[in-house]
Amino acid sequence: MRNKGTLRQILLITDGCSNQGEDPVAMAALAHEQGIAVNVIGVLNENAPEYHRQGLREVEEIAMAGGGISQVVYTKQLAQTVKMVTQKAMAQTIKGVVNAELQQILGSQSTMEDLPPDKRGEVIEVVDEMGETMNLEILVLIDASGSMEDKMLTVQESLLDLSISLNSRIGDNEFSIYVFPGKRSEAEELLSWSSKLDSIGKIFSKITLGGITPTGPAIKEGIAAFGRKRSSKRRFLSDDAPGYTNESGM
Amino acid sequence: MMPQDIRTSLVCNLVVGEEIRGKWNHSKYRIRRRLGYGATGAVYLADSDRGVVALKIGHDQMSITSEVNVLKRFSKVQGKVLGPSLIDVDDWVARNSTYPFYAMEYLKGETLFDFMKTKSSEWAGILLVQLLTDLHTLHQAGWAFGDLKPDNLLVTGPPYRIRWIDVGGTTVMDRSIKEYTEFYDRGYWGKGSRKAEPSYDLFSAGMVMVNLAYPSRFSKNGDPNKQMQAKITGSPMLKPYASILEKAWNGKYRYAEEMRNELVLLLNARDKARSPKKQSQQASQQPASRQAQKKKKSSFITETFLVFTFVFVVYLFYMLGQTM
Numbered sequence: 001m002r003n004k005g006t007l008r009q010i011l012l013i014t015d016g017c018s019n020q021g022e023d024p025v026a027m028a029a030l031a032h033e034q035g036i037a038v039n040v041i042g043v044l045n046e047n048a049p050e051y052h053r054q055g056l057r058e059v060e061e062i063a064m065a066g067g068g069i070s071q072v073v074y075t076k077q078l079a080q081t082v083k084m085v086t087q088k089a090m091a092q093t094i095k096g097v098v099n100a101e102l103q104q105i106l107g108s109q110s111t112m113e114d115l116p117p118d119k120r121g122e123v124i125e126v127v128d129e130m131g132e133t134m135n136l137e138i139l140v141l142i143d144a145s146g147s148m149e150d151k152m153l154t155v156q157e158s159l160l161d162l163s164i165s166l167n168s169r170i171g172d173n174e175f176s177i178y179v180f181p182g183k184r185s186e187a188e189e190l191l192s193w194s195s196k197l198d199s200i201g202k203i204f205s206k207i208t209l210g211g212i213t214p215t216g217p218a219i220k221e222g223i224a225a226f227g228r229k230r231s232s233k234r235r236f237l238s239d240d241a242p243g244y245t246n247e248s249g250m
Numbered sequence: 251m252m253p254q255d256i257r258t259s260l261v262c263n264l265v266v267g268e269e270i271r272g273k274w275n276h277s278k279y280r281i282r283r284r285l286g287y288g289a290t291g292a293v294y295l296a297d298s299d300r301g302v303v304a305l306k307i308g309h310d311q312m313s314i315t316s317e318v319n320v321l322k323r324f325s326k327v328q329g330k331v332l333g334p335s336l337i338d339v340d341d342w343v344a345r346n347s348t349y350p351f352y353a354m355e356y357l358k359g360e361t362l363f364d365f366m367k368t369k370s371s372e373w374a375g376i377l378l379v380q381l382l383t384d385l386h387t388l389h390q391a392g393w394a395f396g397d398l399k400p401d402n403l404l405v406t407g408p409p410y411r412i413r414w415i416d417v418g419g420t421t422v423m424d425r426s427i428k429e430y431t432e433f434y435d436r437g438y439w440g441k442g443s444r445k446a447e448p449s450y451d452l453f454s455a456g457m458v459m460v461n462l463a464y465p466s467r468f469s470k471n472g473d474p475n476k477q478m479q480a481k482i483t484g485s486p487m488l489k490p491y492a493s494i495l496e497k498a499w500n501g502k503y504r505y506a507e508e509m510r511n512e513l514v515l516l517l518n519a520r521d522k523a524r525s526p527k528k529q530s531q532q533a534s535q536q537p538a539s540r541q542a543q544k545k546k547k548s549s550f551i552t553e554t555f556l557v558f559t560f561v562f563v564v565y566l567f568y569m570l571g572q573t574m
Contacts (some may be wrong), residue, residue, distance in 0.1 A: 091312060113311055113348060116274050116319070117339040124315040132425050164437040168426035168444035 006135040007090055008036040010066070010222045011082070013155055015043040017058050018215030021186060024058065027219035028066030030148025036217065036226055039089045040226070041081055043151055044074050062215070067093075075151050079158040083165050086138065087131075092116035094130045098123060110148035135172045137229070139222045144179040145213045156204045176225055177203070180218035181210040187221035193229055261307045261349055262292040270296070270305065270351065272340030278303050279353065288401075289429075290314065290418060295356060303337055307351040313418070314350040316428070320420045323393070332384055333417045340505065357413055359406035366462055371487045375517050378404065378455060380412045382478050382510035385451050389423075389506055394446035396421050397429040400455035400461060421446040433457060435465045439474045442501055449501040452509055456498030463487045491516065 010031060018024045028038040031241050042059035056072050063070030069089045073081045102123070106114075112123055142148075142155060159177070166173045174193045177200065182188020190203045262284070264270075270279040277295040286293050291308025307315040321336040334355040342349045345508070359365075366374060388395060396419025404415050419429035425446050432438040434454040441453065460478075461467060463485040471477055482488045482495055494512055503509040 056542070095312070113341075117315070117350075120311065120315050121319050121322070121339075124312060126317060127312070128316065161437065165426060165444050170425060170439075 005130075007093055008226055009068070009086065009089055009093075009136070009138045010036055010141060010219065011039045011086060011138060012038065012040045012062065012141045012143075012215070012219070013043065013078075013082075014040065014059065014141075014213070015045075015148055015151065016056070016143070016213055017147060018213050019214045020214040020217070022216030022220060024215040024219055025061045025065045027216045027223070028062045028068075031219060032065065032067040034223060034226075036223060037068040037087050037089055037093055039068035040062055040066075040070040041078070041085055042072040043148075044069070044072055046074055055104060058215075062219075066219075067096075075154050078151070078154050079161045082158040082162050086162060086166070090131050090134075090136065090192050091127065094127050094134070097130075098127055102191055113240075115131075128192060132169055133171045135174075136166060136169075137174050137193075137226065138166075138176075138227055140175065140177045141218050141222055142177065142179045142190075142207075143215070144181065144207055144209050146209050149209055150205065151172060152204060154217055156200060159200060160197055167195070174229075178218065178221060178225070179207055180214055181212050181223075184206060185221075186214040186217035189225070257525060259309060260345065260347075261309055262287050264292075264307070270307070270342050272338065273348070273353075275338060275340050277338050277340065277353070279303070281305075286322055286401075288416065288418075290317070291351075296353070298337075298353065300337060300353075301514055302356050303353040304334065304356040305351060305353050307342065307349050309347075309349055311350050314352065317418045318352050321352070323420075324417060330463050333387060333414055353377060357404055359404040359413065362405060362412075362458075362462065365405040365410070372517065373410075374459060374487065377410075377412045377512050378459055379510055379513050379517070380453075381458070382506045382513065384412075384414070385448070385455065386506035386510065388420075389448045389451070392423050394421050394423060394427065394448065395419065395454075396427045396446065397431060397434075397449050398451055398458060399431050399434045400458060401431075403458070407536055414431065417423040430454075433461065434470075435467060436501070439470065439478075441499065442473065448505055449503060452498045452503045452506060453501065454508055455506075456495045456511070459495060460488060461490065491497045 031038050040059045040063045042056040044056065059072060060070045065128070069085050069092060071081050071085050089131070095112065102110050102112065102115075107167070107177075107179075112120055115123065140159060144152075163175065172195065174195055175191065176193045176198055177191040178187045178189055180187040191197075191200060259276065264281050264284070266281055266283060268281045270281065271277070279298045282295040282297060282302075284292055284294050285304060285505060290310060290313040294305045294307070296305040297301055299400070306317070318336065320337050321333060321551040324333045324336075334357050334402070336354050338353040340351060342351055362377070365377075385395060395414070395417075397416070398414075398419075402414055403420075404413050405411070406413050410420055419427065421428045423446050427435075427444045427446055428452060430444065434457040435444070436442040436450060436453040437444045442449070444450070460481060464481065468481070478499055479496075481494050488495060491513075494516065497503055497512075498509060554561065
C-alpha cells in the first residue's frame with residue numbers, strides 16, 4: 001500500500017459555459033478512463049445574474065464525469081477553494097483506491113464507513129500517509145475568455161498559494177498550466193511541467209483574453225499533455241494510478 | 251453545488267435535549283447546548299453516563315477520524331495534559347445518514363479575547379509563555395500544532411492556564427500542515443513553507459499575540475515586512491515584545507523553548523522597569539548598598555584568610571605525621 005504512486009489531476013478554472021468543440025463532459029469521462037481526475041472550480045461574480053449561475057451547472061457535470069470534485073465560488077474565496085478542491089480530490093482518489101482494496105479483502109459492499117471507528121482510524125492513517133508521500137501531477141486549465149479578465153490576478157495568486165501548500169508535502173509535485181482559448185489554438189501551454197510556480201507572474205501577463213470558451217478541446221489537450229509526459233519521461237506504469245486501473249480492470 | 255454553508259447542515263442544528271446514541275458502543279448523549287462550530291462540524295455540550303462532555307459531530311468521516319487519531323496520540327504524549335482527553339468515538343445514525351462523532355473532556359474556560367478584556371496587558375505575555383511551554387512538549391513528541399489561533403485556545407482556571415481545544419491541525423513533523431488559517435499562516439504572508447516544523451508554530455504564536463492587539467485582524471497589504479513592523483510599533487501592547495515578535499516572524503527561533511526563555515527574561519526585566527517607585531527607592535538606598543558591598547569585600551578577605559590558615563594547619567599536621 002505504501003508504494004509511491006502518482007496522482008494525476010486536472011484542475012479546471014472557469015466562469016462560464018463551454019461553447020465550442022467537443023462536449024466537455026464527454027472529454028472528462030475520457031480523462032477519467034485514463035486515470036486522470038478532473039476537478040472543476042466555477043468562479044462566480046458577486047453580482048452574477050441568474051442565467052450565469054445556471055450556466056455553471058456544467059461545472060458539476062464535468063467533475064462528476066471526471067471522477068473529481070467541483071465547487072462554485074465567488075472570486076474572493078478562490079485561493080482557499082483551489083487548495084481545498086485539490087486536497088479533497090487527492091483524498092477522494094486515494095480513498096477510492098483504499099476502498100477498492102477493502103472490498104477485495106472484506107467483500108463487495110464494504111467501504112471505510114462500514115468499519116468500526118478503531119479500524120477506520122488505522123485506514124485513514126494510511127490514506128493520510130499516501131496523500132503526503134504520493135507524487136502529484138496537476139494540470140491547470142484556465143478559462144481565458146473575456147469575462148475572466150478581472151479574475152486573472154486572483155487566479156495567479158491562488159495557484160502560487162497552492163504551490164506553497166503542495167511543495168510542503170514530502171511527495172514530488174509537477175505543475176503544468178494551459179489557457180483556453182490560446183492565441184493560435186484552442187488551448188495553449190503557458191507553463192510546461194515544472195515543480196515550481198514562482199515564475200508564473202511573468203507568464204500571466206502574456207495572456208490575451210479571447211471570446212470563446214472551448215472547454216471540451218481544452219480537456220482533450222490536457223489529456224494529451226499527460227500522455228506526452230508519460231512517453232517522454234518514463235515507461236507507462238499501469239500501477240501509477242492504482243484506483244482507476246483497478247476500476248477499469250486494466 | 252452553490253457555496254455550501256455548514257451553518258445550515260443538520261450537525262450544526264441539533265436541538266436541546268436531542269439524544270445521540272452511538273451505533274458501535276451504544277453510549278447515550280443528551281445535547282445541552284452548542285459550544286461552537288467549524289469547517290468540519292459542530293461541538294456541543296452534552297450529558298452522558300460519564301458526566302458532562304464535549305461532543306463533536308461532523309459529516310465527513312475522513313476529517314473526524316483524522317482528528318480522533320490526533321487526540322489519541324495526544325494521550326500518548328507523556329506526563330503532560332496537552333489537549334482535551336478523548337472519551338468515546340462512534341457513529342450516529344439519523345435521518346438516513348451516518349454522522350461520525352467523538353466525545354471528549356469538556357474544558358471550561360474563557361476565550362482569549364474575553365479573558366484579556368478583564369486583565370492587564372502583561373497577561374498576554376504570560377499566556378504566551380504557557381503556550382510556548384506546551385508547544386515545546388508537543389514539538390519534542392514529534393508534532394506541530396498547525397492551526398494555532400485564538401479560536402482554538404481557551405483560558406481555564408483560576409489558576410489561569412492556556413489550553414488548546416481544537417487539535418484538528420496537528421501534523422507530524424516535516425509533513426505539510428493539515429489545517430491553517432490565513433492570518434496565522436506564514437505561507438500567506440510569504441514568510442516560508444507550510445511544512446510542519448517548530449518555526450511554523452512559533453510564527454503563529456507570534457501572530458496570536460498580534461491578534462490580541464488587533465482583535466479584528468487585518469489582511470496583507472503591500473510589503474508584509476513593513477506592514478508588520480508598522481503594526482507592532484503602532485501598538486503600545488506589542489511594542490515591548492517587538493524584538494521577540496520580529497524573530498518569530500522571521501523564523502529565527504529553532505525551538506519553542508528559545509522563544510519562551512527570551513520572553514520570560516523580557517517579562518522579568520519589564521516588571522522592574524514598570525515600577526518606577528521601586529527604582530527611586532533603590533537610588534536613595536544606594537549609599538547603604540555600597541556599604542553592604544564594602545562589608546562583603548571585607549568578609550571576603552577574612553574568608554580567604556581563614557581558608558589559608560586552615561590549609562596551613564592541615565599541612566602542618568601532615569608534615570608532623572611525615573617526620574614522626
